[in-house]
Amino acid sequence: xxxxxxxxxxxxxxxxxxxxxxxxxxxxxxxxxxxxxxxxxxxxxxxxxxxxxxxxxxxxxxxxxxxxxxxxxxxxxxxxxxxxxxxxxxxxxxxxxxxxxxxxxxxxxxxxxxxxxxxxxxxxxxxxxxxxxxxxxxxxxxxxxxxxxxxxxxxxxxxxxxxxxxxxxxxxxxxxxxxxxxxxxxxxxxxxxxxxxxxxxxxxxxxxxxxxxxxxxx
Amino acid sequence: xxxxxxxxxxxxxxxxxxxxxxxxxxxxxxxxxxxxxxxxxxxxxxxxxxxxxxxxxxxxxxxxxxxxxxxxxxxxxxxxxxxxxxxxxxxxxxxxxxxxxxxxxxxxxxxxxxxxxxxxxxxxxxxxxxxxxxxxxxxxxxxxxxxxxxxxxxxxxxxxxxxxxxxxxxxxxxxxxxxxxxxxxxxxxxxxxxxxxxxxxxxxxxxxxxxxxxxxxxxxxxxxxxxxxxxxxxxxxxxxxxxxxxxxxxxxxxxxxxxxxxxxxxxxxxxxxxxxxxxxxxxxxxxxxxxxxxxxxxxxxxxxxxxxxxxxxxxxxxxxxxxxxxxxxxxxxxxxxxxxxxxxxxxxxxxxxxxxxxxxxxxxxxxxxxxxxxxxxxxxxxxxxxxxxxxxxxxxxxxxxxxxxxxxxxxxxxxxxxxxxxxxxxxxxxxxxxxxxxxxxxxxxxxxxxxxxxxxxxxxxxxxxxxxxxxx
Numbered sequence: 001x002x003x004x005x006x007x008x009x010x011x012x013x014x015x016x017x018x019x020x021x022x023x024x025x026x027x028x029x030x031x032x033x034x035x036x037x038x039x040x041x042x043x044x045x046x047x048x049x050x051x052x053x054x055x056x057x058x059x060x061x062x063x064x065x066x067x068x069x070x071x072x073x074x075x076x077x078x079x080x081x082x083x084x085x086x087x088x089x090x091x092x093x094x095x096x097x098x099x100x101x102x103x104x105x106x107x108x109x110x111x112x113x114x115x116x117x118x119x120x121x122x123x124x125x126x127x128x129x130x131x132x133x134x135x136x137x138x139x140x141x142x143x144x145x146x147x148x149x150x151x152x153x154x155x156x157x158x159x160x161x162x163x164x165x166x167x168x169x170x171x172x173x174x175x176x177x178x179x180x181x182x183x184x185x186x187x188x189x190x191x192x193x194x195x196x197x198x199x200x201x202x203x204x205x206x207x208x209x210x211x212x213x214x215x216x217x218x
Numbered sequence: 219x220x221x222x223x224x225x226x227x228x229x230x231x232x233x234x235x236x237x238x239x240x241x242x243x244x245x246x247x248x249x250x251x252x253x254x255x256x257x258x259x260x261x262x263x264x265x266x267x268x269x270x271x272x273x274x275x276x277x278x279x280x281x282x283x284x285x286x287x288x289x290x291x292x293x294x295x296x297x298x299x300x301x302x303x304x305x306x307x308x309x310x311x312x313x314x315x316x317x318x319x320x321x322x323x324x325x326x327x328x329x330x331x332x333x334x335x336x337x338x339x340x341x342x343x344x345x346x347x348x349x350x351x352x353x354x355x356x357x358x359x360x361x362x363x364x365x366x367x368x369x370x371x372x373x374x375x376x377x378x379x380x381x382x383x384x385x386x387x388x389x390x391x392x393x394x395x396x397x398x399x400x401x402x403x404x405x406x407x408x409x410x411x412x413x414x415x416x417x418x419x420x421x422x423x424x425x426x427x428x429x430x431x432x433x434x435x436x437x438x439x440x441x442x443x444x445x446x447x448x449x450x451x452x453x454x455x456x457x458x459x460x461x462x463x464x465x466x467x468x469x470x471x472x473x474x475x476x477x478x479x480x481x482x483x484x485x486x487x488x489x490x491x492x493x494x495x496x497x498x499x500x501x502x503x504x505x506x507x508x509x510x511x512x513x514x515x516x517x518x519x520x521x522x523x524x525x526x527x528x529x530x531x532x533x534x535x536x537x538x539x540x541x542x543x544x545x546x547x548x549x550x551x552x553x554x555x556x557x558x559x560x561x562x563x564x565x566x567x568x569x570x571x572x573x574x575x576x577x578x579x580x581x582x583x584x585x586x587x588x589x590x591x592x593x594x595x596x597x598x599x600x601x602x603x604x605x606x607x608x609x610x611x612x613x614x615x616x617x618x619x620x621x622x623x624x625x626x627x628x629x630x631x632x633x634x635x636x637x638x639x640x641x642x643x644x645x646x647x648x649x650x651x652x653x654x655x656x657x658x659x660x661x662x663x664x665x666x667x668x669x670x671x672x673x674x675x676x677x678x679x680x681x682x683x684x685x686x687x688x689x690x
Contacts (some may be wrong), residue, residue, distance in 0.1 A: 033569065095469075101476065110485065110562050136474065141468075
């Protein structure tokens with residue numbers, strides 16, 4: 001066991017851009033978010049929203065500019081950054097031999113959750129998302145929308161001071177989008193910073209303290 | 219059209235139904251020419267050339283290898299051991315293993331796998347299905363018999379040429395190998411038929427091949443053909459997760475059993491136990507392979523009469539069995555490049571995922587040691603060499619799970635080397651300690667020990683490196 005610095009949710013991206021060879025994925029962009037804020041990234045398909053989220057999460061090094069989390073360089077190799085950032089960026093690989101509730105218990109346990117109440121927390125989260133009745137299903141037994149809700153559940157299950165979400169509204173009906181919106185709002189009220197890419201105007205209007213328009217590279 | 223086409227789904231009757239005459243052979247000939255043309259004939263000739271190369275390769279490499287195996291042991295003692303009930307049991311277990319493997323593979327990739335255009339354009343026509351797919355059955359049967367006969371010939375020849383048995387074993391090996399292959403190929407076809415629901419799937423189909431071929435459903439043939447493409451594509455691009463998921467059955471067992479929460483490390487270990495409980499086939503396959511490999515390794519490491527190369531041979535099933543229990547490690551590697559869901563670091567997580575396969579394999583090897591010690595005294599150093607084998611298996615599976623992306627250069631040879639690299643290192647490093655102990659090269663034991671430690675360190679280093687290398 002090592003000591004891990006607890007980082008606050010200050011997210012700063014100053015002039016970050018990304019290019020691979022002659023292809024520009026992201027033009028220089030600034031993002032600044034403080035704890036308790038929700039920043040919505042808006043832009044056309046291919047404008048670089050996911051790339052920006054990956055840079056902020058420390059999964060991708062920017063070609064230019066700097067990205068920091070809590071004043072520290074956003075680099076996923078840094079344990080403190082890993083501890084601070086939770087993200088749903090693409091499809092997480094799930095365990096094909098664990099049920100939904102097992103996933104939540106596993107994640108909760110590895111983040112030091114109190115064992116005696118771990119099951120309750122997992123069940124409560126599934127209930128919030130309306131998939132508690134599916135708790136003993138395996139991930140391959142879910143529909144497309146249920147799978148998205150499950151991915152959100154395992155993202156929300158771990159503690160974080162920064163939450164990165166790439167189009168959380170994908171494949172969800174209006175009711176479920178409202179539920180996810182409420183969960184995001186609770187996170188920001190509790191002091192987390194949320195940076196999310198979103199194509200839903202209603203969610204953007206209701207959640208976004210700031211909206212950053214990403215200009216397409218070409 | 220044959221009037222003995224009696225598949226369960228094709229029956230129509232009625233006195234006023236008109237009938238047409240089909241010359242199946244002529245129609246097939248036309249389809250062959252239209253779809254394949256001259257190239258199809260050339261492709262079949264290339265298949266014969268490949269068989270010729272295998273035959274030459276077995277002569278050039280098979281006999282020397284088998285002779286080396288038998289020459290490194292005492293012929294008199296080996297002859298006695300080969301005549302023992304244990305040897306007969308091991309032989310039966312090996313044959314049973316071949317049959318079980320044929321049944322398992324037939325679930326997703328049977329012997330009859332025509333190309334998709336042939337399935338859609340020819341198999342779906344009124345031509346007798348026993349004729350339209352017979353060619354692929356014959357390919358599989360011929361290849362199976364050829365490989366079985368070659369294997370039997372090489373083994374029988376190796377025994378005879380090193381004076382362990384009489385020259386009759388050459389002919390016995392040839393015939394026995396071919397017979398096992400015929401039986402295994404029939405089981406393979408039967409398993410393919412049973413992979414798709416149908417009214418007629420009983421064991422009678424094992425010896426009624428035309429009937430079995432007629433029972434092959436077109437959607438089943440498509441699925442097997444698609445599986446073949448998926449597996450071949452995954453193998454060629456190094457996408458092992460796709461290949462694994464194509465092979466694995468969806469998990470449905472023990473959904474009522476819950477993962478018990480607790481501290482991070484024990485919870486991850488319990489995750490792996492639960493995973494095996496829900497995948498009984500992996501649990502059983504791992505057990506069978508580890509028992510088989512463990513028996514050979516313990517025998518070779520502890521018995522002075524055993525050939526030195528026995529450890530190397532036994533390590534192959536032992537490595538595969540350990541791997542069947544290491545799904546947690548592979549799933550960790552699959553998650554490389556995604557935001558952390560698990561709160562532990564990569565090394566702690568990898569260590570936790572090694573606990574279950576390591577503990578299970580240790581129990582099997584310890585049981586083997588006890589049995590061996592009852593027969594003859596066992597030295598402390600041979601015990602140490604088995605500890606080294608356990609460590610090497612851990613290192614090898616770390617390297618296998620975290621092997622990274624396939625090489626973009628190097629061609630097929632580079633790809634094959636990339637696949638085989640972990641197991642080759644396991645075979646080399648795992649054999650070192652036993653070799654030095656048996657050869658009484660005491661001054662080299664330290665070198666073997668440090669090599670083993672270095673190998674495990676390399677595995678962990680690779681796990682850590684791959685976890686972070688995606689950030690570019």
